[in-house]
Amino acid sequence: MARIALDASGGDFAPERPVAGALEALSTLPKSCEIVLVGREAEVSAELERQGGSRDRISIADAPETIGMGEKPLAALKSKRQSSIRVGLELQKEGRAHAFISAGNTGAMMAASLVVLGKHEGVERPAIGTVLPTIGKPVLLLDAGANVDCSPRELLGFAQLGAVYARDIFGQPEPTVGLLNIGEEPEKGNTASKEAFPLLQGNTHFHFRGNVEGSDILQGVCDVIVCDGFVGNIALKFYESVGRTVINLMQQELDETVVQSHGARRVFEFLDYSTYGGAPLLGVQGVSIICHGRSSPRAFANAIRLAFRAVDAHLSDHIHDEFVPDGVVA
Amino acid sequence: MARIALDASGGDFAPERPVAGALEALSTLPKSCEIVLVGREAEVSAELERQGGSRDRISIADAPETIGMGEKPLAALKSKRQSSIRVGLELQKEGRAHAFISAGNTGAMMAASLVVLGKHEGVERPAIGTVLPTIGKPVLLLDAGANVDCSPRELLGFAQLGAVYARDIFGQPEPTVGLLNIGEEPEKGNTASKEAFPLLQGNTHFHFRGNVEGSDILQGVCDVIVCDGFVGNIALKFYESVGRTVINLMQQELDETVVQSHGARRVFEFLDYSTYGGAPLLGVQGVSIICHGRSSPRAFANAIRLAFRAVDAHLSDHIHDEFVPDGVVA
Numbered sequence: 289m290a291r292i293a294l295d296a297s298g299g300d301f302a303p304e305r306p307v308a309g310a311l312e313a314l315s316t317l318p319k320s321c322e323i324v325l326v327g328r329e330a331e332v333s334a335e336l337e338r339q340g341g342s343r344d345r346i347s348i349a350d351a352p353e354t355i356g357m358g359e360k361p362l363a364a365l366k367s368k369r370q371s372s373i374r375v376g377l378e379l380q381k382e383g384r385a386h387a388f389i390s391a392g393n394t395g396a397m398m399a400a401s402l403v404v405l406g407k408h409e410g411v412e413r414p415a416i417g418t419v420l421p422t423i424g425k426p427v428l429l430l431d432a433g434a435n436v437d438c439s440p441r442e443l444l445g446f447a448q449l450g451a452v453y454a455r456d457i458f459g460q461p462e463p464t465v466g467l468l469n470i471g472e473e474p475e476k477g478n479t480a481s482k483e484a485f486p487l488l489q490g491n492t493h494f495h496f497r498g499n500v501e502g503s504d505i506l507q508g509v510c511d512v513i514v515c516d517g518f519v520g521n522i523a524l525k526f527y528e529s530v531g532r533t534v535i536n537l538m539q540q541e542l543d544e545t546v547v548q549s550h551g552a553r554r555v556f557e558f559l560d561y562s563t564y565g566g567a568p569l570l571g572v573q574g575v576s577i578i579c580h581g582r583s584s585p586r587a588f589a590n591a592i593r594l595a596f597r598a599v600d601a602h603l604s605d606h607i608h609d610e611f612v613p614d615g616v617v618a
Numbered sequence: 619m620a621r622i623a624l625d626a627s628g629g630d631f632a633p634e635r636p637v638a639g640a641l642e643a644l645s646t647l648p649k650s651c652e653i654v655l656v657g658r659e660a661e662v663s664a665e666l667e668r669q670g671g672s673r674d675r676i677s678i679a680d681a682p683e684t685i686g687m688g689e690k691p692l693a694a695l696k697s698k699r700q701s702s703i704r705v706g707l708e709l710q711k712e713g714r715a716h717a718f719i720s721a722g723n724t725g726a727m728m729a730a731s732l733v734v735l736g737k738h739e740g741v742e743r744p745a746i747g748t749v750l751p752t753i754g755k756p757v758l759l760l761d762a763g764a765n766v767d768c769s770p771r772e773l774l775g776f777a778q779l780g781a782v783y784a785r786d787i788f789g790q791p792e793p794t795v796g797l798l799n800i801g802e803e804p805e806k807g808n809t810a811s812k813e814a815f816p817l818l819q820g821n822t823h824f825h826f827r828g829n830v831e832g833s834d835i836l837q838g839v840c841d842v843i844v845c846d847g848f849v850g851n852i853a854l855k856f857y858e859s860v861g862r863t864v865i866n867l868m869q870q871e872l873d874e875t876v877v878q879s880h881g882a883r884r885v886f887e888f889l890d891y892s893t894y895g896g897a898p899l900l901g902v903q904g905v906s907i908i909c910h911g912r913s914s915p916r917a918f919a920n921a922i923r924l925a926f927r928a929v930d931a932h933l934s935d936h937i938h939d940e941f942v943p944d945g946v947v948a
Contacts, residue, residue: 423863433800436808470763470851478766478848502855506863518808519849521800525832526853530860533753533836537888541881551871558867 289320290599292592293385296327296335297354297372298392300581303327303335306391309588311341313596316589319345321596324385326351326376351375354392357581361395365403373397377404380574387575387595389566391583398434401569401576408604410611413438414571415446415517416578417453418524421558424508428453429468431514432567433521440484443467443514444491445611449570450512451494452610456601457594460511466500468515468523474499480516488514493610531559565590574604619650620929622922623715626657626665627684627702628722630911633657633665636721639918641671643926646919649675651926654715656681656706681705684722687911691725695733703727707734710904717905717925719896721913728764731899731906738934740941743768744901745776745847746908747783748854751888754838758783759798761844762897763851770814773797773844774821775941779900780842781824782940786931787924790841796830798845798853804829810846818844823940854891861889895920904934 294310296303303325310323322345325332329350336346351372355364365374373396379385381404390397398416407414415431430446431438438446447465454463467488469477474485476499488496497510502523505513515523535556539547546552557563563586566577575598579591598604624640626633633655640653652675655662659680666676681702685694695704703726709715711734720727728746737744745761760776761768768776777795784793797818799807804815806829818826827840832853835843845853865886869877876882887893893916896907905928909921928934 423866436800468852470766470848470855478846481848502852502857503859505856506859515852516808518800518811519852522798522832522845522849522853523856525800526835526856527832527860529833529836530857534864534885534889536753537885541884542876542879543881546872546876546879546881549872549876551873551876554871555864555867559864 289322290387290596291322291324291385292595292599293324293326293349293376293379293388294588294592295372295376295388295390295392296325296332297351298390299579299583302391303332305583305585306588307332307335307339307341308585309592310346311339312585312589313592314345317593317596321345322347323592324349324379326372326379328352349375349379355396357393359393359396361393361399364393364396365400373400374404377401377576381405386599387577389577389579389591389595391579391581391588394578397576397578398569401572405572405574405576407571408573408608408611411449411571411607412442412445414569415449416567417450417570418567419564420505420527421564422506422508425511426458427505427508427511427513429505429513429515429520429524430570431517431520432524433517434569436516436518438480438516440480440487443480443484443516444487446514447488447491447512448493448610449607450514452606453568453570453603454511456603456606457597458511462495463512464495464497464510465512465514466497466504466510468513468519469499470501472499472501528561531561535559563587565594568594568598571607575599619652620926621652621654621715622925622929623654623656623679623706623709623718624918624922625702625706625718625720625722626655626662627681628720629909629913632721633662635913635915636918637662637665637669637671638915639922640676641669642915642919643922644675647923647926651675652677653922654679654709656702656709658682679705679709685726687723689723689726691723691729694723694726695730703730704734707731707906711735716929717907719907719909719921719925721909721911721918724908727906727908728899731902735902735904735906737901738903738938738941741779741901741937742772742775744899745779746897747780747900748897749894750835750857751894752836752838755841756788757835757838757841757843759835759843759845759850759854760900761847761850762854763847764899765847767848768810768846770810770817773810773814773846774817776844777818777821777842778823778940779937780844782936783898783900783933784841786933786936787927788841792825793842794825794827794840795842795844796827796834796840798843798849799829799831801831802829858891861891865889893917895924898924898928901937905929
């Protein structure tokens with residue numbers, strides 16, 4: 289059994305889209321999967337009814353407060369003890385849910401995950417992983433924005449987190465990891481990446497593919513790509529915006545019938561980052577998934593499927609084992 | 619009069635494409651513009667004849683050696699004194715050309731530009747500027763890869779270089795500059811960007827637009843975006859590869875007639891970074907333009923037009939004046 293808590297008050301189109309995503313996900317997930325919608329009870333209940341959702345595998349946890357997108361994370365967490373983000377994570381902490389998903393304030397979601405769930409022993413800094421579509425297999429890029437100015441050791445930690453993810457979620461028994469850099473040679477890059485190279489090369493946890501360049505990200509050359517959160521966040525947001533720009537351009541330049549065609553829609557789907565599921569915060573004790581504020585119902589459904597998969601595969605336990613093997617504290 | 623030297627041996631498709639680009643550029647540039655093709659004389663001469671090019675405004679400077687794409691820049695520059703890159707830059711140094719363009723080894727082009735042309739007084743580190751298409755006006759992103767681990771002062775220097783470029787080449791009398799970052803607030807970012815913010819804000823040379831995010835790059839929110847060369851290079855190469863990936867996907871998913879349509883070709887043109895002109899190395903004494911190894915004839919023609927514009931606008935003199943105002947050494 290897996291019970292996934294979902295922030296029904298988080299994101300730009302709440303509660304409509306999270307609720308729609310929950311219903312969509314439940315239609316395909318095993319019967320043993322349940323969803324807890326976290327938000328203003330009356331509002332969420334009304335929305336669920338409006339969408340004709342059965343209460344069969346859905347329950348509601350009341351959270352009368354919401355942290356706005358523009359609020360300062362730490363201050364908001366302190367002043368709003370009944371926010372959906374806090375209530376949702378506490379459900380997980382208390383064992384009444386196995387995962388929590390939110391499209392609300394990203395900073396608050398990160399901070400609350402650290403405060404409520406805590407880090408796994410041995411993990412220096414949790415990282416946001418984001419899955420990018422490639423023409424072939426998907427690739428996990430991390431860190432996508434949780435940490436700036438990362439040390440070589442932290443980059444190694446991200447690689448370990450990513451490798452566990454690739455094993456559990458991508459089903460890659462022997463994941464390959466690349467270091468995002470500006471050239472293939474080990475001596476290329478900034479100080480952190482040059483010093484991270486031998487650390488990554490010397491590890492015994494995953495296969496280090498060496499440096500990968502910006503041009504390799506979508507080429508499926510490895511399962512995991514590590515970088516600091518400054519570079520990762522800029523690359524990710526740039527990517528999203530290139531996608532939106534190209535979609536607009538295609539809609540402007542191509543005939544209406546072409547724009548409506550199956551083929552064009554496949555291109556749009558590839559380009560529209562908001563259709564992808566959420567980004568897990570890896571390294572915390574539990575499953576915490578951050579969604580884009582503008583997530584579509586399909587994106588929420590994908591995030592729920594991802595959460596289910598993470599719970600089912602014991603991702604959090606495996607991260608624990610990766611950093612504290614055989615119960616020995618590093 | 620402007621005489622532009624072009625590396626006819628540089629790039630993956632030399633001498634064919636550089637020569638074709640030269641002929642294309644000359645057909646539209648003022649009669650006072652001449653081109654010097656730098657490369658193996660017999661080979662370049664034969665190619666020029668094959669393409670039916672008149673010798674009217676084209677001359678050839680013999681350079682019997684070529685630096686390969688994989689060669690170590692400094693070693694190659696030392697051992698190959700007669701390489702096309704070195705010969706072309708020396709033509710400029712001696713006043714026999716006003717600009718040099720190469721699609722050859724980027725590292726060798728940067729190193730040779732510094733050695734042969736030298737930096738402008740007051741410029742800490744020259745930067746590669748790259749023009750990205752936005753839906754509206756173009757934007758100059760720099761540094762695109764010449765410098766990693768940049769100090770806040772160096773980022774300020776890039777902003778000054780970019781502002782001069784925007785005035786001279788974009789024709790923006792009051793250019794706006796943004797700092798590439800992971801959030802809008804001044805306190806966001808890594809150490810270098812946080813410290814660069816007040817320096818940029820305090821300057822009197824250009825209008826500082828504040829922090830811009832990855833999602834803003836293509837939105838035309840400012841004329842110049844500054845970042846360190848690590849981030850800039852990764853973003854740029856990522857962008858190129860997204861473009862190629864989307865073009866492939868469109869060719870795969872859309873009907874042949876659609877792919878051949880005027881509208882689709884406009885989308886491809888937007889996405890194909892290799893069609894854009896070269897990237898100037900700003901801060902050296904002269905005009906040095908780096909082209910993509912896979913540049914099309916049109917890309918070479920655009921780079922030649924850019925070089926002509928830079929010479930005509932006295933870009934290099936204006937960079938000198940920016941860093942050493944009124945002859946006072948900083």
